[in-house]
Amino acid sequence: MENHKACENCHHFNAQSLQKLGVKVGxxxxxxxxxxxxxxxxxxxxxxxxxxxxxxxxWPGKTVIRAEGAYAYNDKKYKLVDLPGTYSLLSTSxxxxxxxxxxxxxxxxxxxxxxxxxRLERNLNLxxxxxxxxxxVVLCLNLMDEAKRNNxxxxxxxxxxDLGIPVVATSARYKEGIQELIxxxxxxxxxxxxxxxxxxxxxxxxxxxxxxKLVIELEKxxxxxxxxxxxxxxxxxxxxxxIKALESGxxxxx
Amino acid sequence: MNNKVENIVELANDLRWQxxxxxxxxxxxxxxxxxxxxxxxxxxxxxxxxxFRLDAKIDKIVTGKIWGFPIMFLILGLVLWIxxxxxxxxxxxxxxxxxxxxxxxxxxxxxxxxxxxxxxxxLIDGVYLALAWVIAVMLPPMAIFFPLFTxxxxxxxxxxxxxxxxxxxxxxxxxxxxxxxxxxxxGCNAAGVVATRIIDxxxxxxxxIITNNFSxxxxxxxxxxxxxxxxxxxxxxxxxxxxxSVSAVIGIAILGIGFMxxxxxxxxxxVLKGEVSTFNLELPPYRPPRIWKTIYTSLIDRTLIVxxxxxxxxxxxxxxxxxISNISIGxxxxxxxIINALDGFGWLIGxxxxxxxxxxxxxxxxxxxxxxxxxxxxxFTGITGGEGAGVMFELDSANxxxxxxxxxxxxxxxxxxxxxxxxxxxxxxxxxxxIYKETKSVKWTVIASLxxxxxxxxxxxLVAQVWRIx
Numbered sequence: 001m002e003n004h005k006a007c008e009n010c011h012h013f014n015a016q017s018l019q020k021l022g023v024k025v026g027x028x029x030x031x032x033x034x035x036x037x038x039x040x041x042x043x044x045x046x047x048x049x050x051x052x053x054x055x056x057x058x059w060p061g062k063t064v065i066r067a068e069g070a071y072a073y074n075d076k077k078y079k080l081v082d083l084p085g086t087y088s089l090l091s092t093s094x095x096x097x098x099x100x101x102x103x104x105x106x107x108x109x110x111x112x113x114x115x116x117x118x119r120l121e122r123n124l125n126l127x128x129x130x131x132x133x134x135x136x137v138v139l140c141l142n143l144m145d146e147a148k149r150n151n152x153x154x155x156x157x158x159x160x161x162d163l164g165i166p167v168v169a170t171s172a173r174y175k176e177g178i179q180e181l182i183x184x185x186x187x188x189x190x191x192x193x194x195x196x197x198x199x200x201x202x203x204x205x206x207x208x209x210x211x212x213k214l215v216i217e218l219e220k221x222x223x224x225x226x227x228x229x230x231x232x233x234x235x236x237x238x239x240x241x242x243i244k245a246l247e248s249g250x251x252x253x254x
Numbered sequence: 255m256n257n258k259v260e261n262i263v264e265l266a267n268d269l270r271w272q273x274x275x276x277x278x279x280x281x282x283x284x285x286x287x288x289x290x291x292x293x294x295x296x297x298x299x300x301x302x303x304x305x306f307r308l309d310a311k312i313d314k315i316v317t318g319k320i321w322g323f324p325i326m327f328l329i330l331g332l333v334l335w336i337x338x339x340x341x342x343x344x345x346x347x348x349x350x351x352x353x354x355x356x357x358x359x360x361x362x363x364x365x366x367x368x369x370x371x372x373x374x375x376x377l378i379d380g381v382y383l384a385l386a387w388v389i390a391v392m393l394p395p396m397a398i399f400f401p402l403f404t405x406x407x408x409x410x411x412x413x414x415x416x417x418x419x420x421x422x423x424x425x426x427x428x429x430x431x432x433x434x435x436x437x438x439x440x441g442c443n444a445a446g447v448v449a450t451r452i453i454d455x456x457x458x459x460x461x462x463i464i465t466n467n468f469s470x471x472x473x474x475x476x477x478x479x480x481x482x483x484x485x486x487x488x489x490x491x492x493x494x495x496x497x498x499s500v501s502a503v504i505g506i507a508i509l510g511i512g513f514m515x516x517x518x519x520x521x522x523x524x525v526l527k528g529e530v531s532t533f534n535l536e537l538p539p540y541r542p543p544r545i546w547k548t549i550y551t552s553l554i555d556r557t558l559i560v561x562x563x564x565x566x567x568x569x570x571x572x573x574x575x576x577x578i579s580n581i582s583i584g585x586x587x588x589x590x591x592i593i594n595a596l597d598g599f600g601w602l603i604g605x606x607x608x609x610x611x612x613x614x615x616x617x618x619x620x621x622x623x624x625x626x627x628x629x630x631x632x633x634f635t636g637i638t639g640g641e642g643a644g645v646m647f648e649l650d651s652a653n654x655x656x657x658x659x660x661x662x663x664x665x666x667x668x669x670x671x672x673x674x675x676x677x678x679x680x681x682x683x684x685x686x687x688x689i690y691k692e693t694k695s696v697k698w699t700v701i702a703s704l705x706x707x708x709x710x711x712x713x714x715x716l717v718a719q720v721w722r723i724x
Contacts (some may be wrong), residue, residue, distance in 0.1 A: 084451075088282075090278070090281070120293045121289055121290055121293035121294075121297070122289070124288075124289035124293055125285050125289045128285050150299075151299060151300040152298070152299050153297075153298050153299075154297050154298075155295075156296070158295050158296040159292070162292045162295055163292065173544075204280040204283075207273045207277055210269040210270075210272060210273050213265070213269060214265060217262055217265055218262065221259075221261070221262060222258070232266075235262065235266035236266055236270055236273070238270065243259065243263055246262070247259045
């Protein structure tokens with residue numbers, strides 16, 4: 001983690017201007033969603049950023065409702081929303097719906113996906129699904145200390161290039177890498193870093209035509225609708241919440 | 255606008271017929287394949303055999319067939335033991351401070367400013383004493399129990415408990431994750447009910463909600479511990495009485511788990527039939543608990559919040575007790591009328607009218623059952639020793655408490671049935687409200703509230719009948 005130690009001293013990172021605001025959310029300049037698998041330390045990252053002491057526990061499913069907190073950095077206020085930990089966004093349990101609906105309808109400026117560095121492959125399933133919904137994603141490679149203990153090393157550059165999004169390594173329990181995470185969130189939020197996620201999910205051939213047909217139709221009816229491919233797939237599944245959202249128009253950005 | 259949506263939904267429905275129902279599986283598979291490819295490119299693992307070796311070794315023991323359950327009970331017993339022993343001293347100190355020192359000061363202050371007797375009684379003898387008792391009795395055990403429980407949680411033991419119990423839950427037709435919500439219920443049933451949100455299937459979630467009340471909650475541990483200490487511990491030689499009391503309390507807790515399985519099974523066989531869903535329970539790595547942080551956060555997050563809840567509910571309850579004891583209709587107080595009316599039924603189930611009235615008054619908070627019983631017993635039997643009519647109080651020693659209860663007609667049967675009834679009765683009002691908020695159904699809220707009460711009546715009735723035969 002030596003590089004992060006260096007970050008703290010680097011003039012690029014403006015440590016003095018970080019202000020943990022706790023629950024004083026108020027009017028925020030940016031809304032940041034915190035997503036991830038259960039038990040990856042999301043709440044610990046949340047606490048490290050906001051200075052709050054949201055209860056953390058070593059068991060999956062601890063956060064069932066979303067918690068909100070705030071911090072200010074370089075004169076901008078960030079509202080941070082801690083979502084329930086989920087393995088995917090495709091099923092219908094209440095916690096998964098809370099997470100999915102927020103990323104979709106809450107329109108966060110940046111979504112930080114916290115993953116367990118020693119279980120990267122399994123965690124990536126969720127990352128890929130989130131990238132289908134939103135571009136502005138920062139991957140927080142958390143629990144680096146445990147990965148190190150288990151002799152796992154991760155090539156962050158390759159990972160970042162393959163995913164097309166910035167990757168930050170952290171050990172939130174020991175407050176390592178948090179500064180770099182804050183800096184990266186800022187740069188994604190204000191557009192300094194442009195995320196270019198690759199079209200990641202290889203849609204299976206046999207359903208490709210069905211998805212394409214729907215996308216064309218969506219294009220015609222709702223030209224302003226973002227992430228049409230994902231919505232087409234949800235419609236193919238008969239997702240009632242998405243149908244309702246189409247009717248109310250809440251998916252369309254102003 | 256709606257027309258547009260209808261067209262699209264129709265198109266989607268048509269297309270769904272063409273692609274068949276394996277769409278979801280195909281999609282999931284391709285996501286997994288992509289994830290594997292990306293991970294492979296960036297992750298290198300040296301010496302892969304050493305990965306998680308220690309964790310796996312520990313798991314083999316604590317989730318094993320032979321040691322899994324004994325270790326679970328041992329840990330539960332140890333946590334209880336530390337709580338019982340550790341809470342004694344600070345509890346009596348707080349009682350001395352709040353009841354013996356501050357209460358008289360308040361009384362003389364009230365007399366000094368010429369407060370009318372009824373206001374003085376209502377506020378100081380009613381509300382204040384109820385609060386004082388709840389703080390003295392609840393704060394120390396909570397301040398010990400919650401950090402210990404949180405440390406187990408932090409360390410990663412809870413998912414192992416769920417893993418051990420998973421098979422039993424499956425057998426009863428419930429969801430394995432119910433083990434986690436059950437564990438939360440041991441702290442607070444309302445928290446346990448909220449935690450059921452982790453269960454996907456509505457059917458299994460309802461089962462978890464309805465049966466959560468069988469987890470002995472924090473408000474009921476003190477009742478169990480006190481009664482076990484006074485009555486159960488006393489039937490064996492004093493060298494064994496501590497061990498006997500703890501065993502009795504653990505026995506009741508295990509009985510609660512048994513009732514939870516039984517009622518889960520009954521529900522799945524009757525009103526909540528359905529398939530058991532499968533799920534993957536991840537056993538997270540063991541993490542060294544951060545002791546100071548754990549103590550701090552569990553004191554703030556759990557102890558103070560639960561205590562605050564108890565205080566909020568105990569205050570009006572204290573006022574009610576004082577009022578029903580001091581307002582008379584005809585020749586006796588309202589409390590006396592109710593007790594007389596309930597006595598017959600009480601006797602039938604091995605309890606008495608006082609206990610039943612206490613359980614009605616204590617619907618908002620289980621914590622105040624024992625003080626209410628003591629107060630009403632003194633009032634009703636006319637023995638001296640209490641502070642006065644309608645006043646909650648605590649006695650200096652377990653012996654004195656025992657004397658009062660015995661004067662009130664308590665036997666070993668009464669004690670056993672109070673312990674059983676404390677386990678098996680309606681949830682507190684906070685939990686009932688939480689159940690309603692989570693299920694949004696009056697029907698299920700009523701079922702969840704009355705089912706355990708009914709079970710309590712049946713069990714205590716049977717125990718009383720069998721007991722009286724011998």
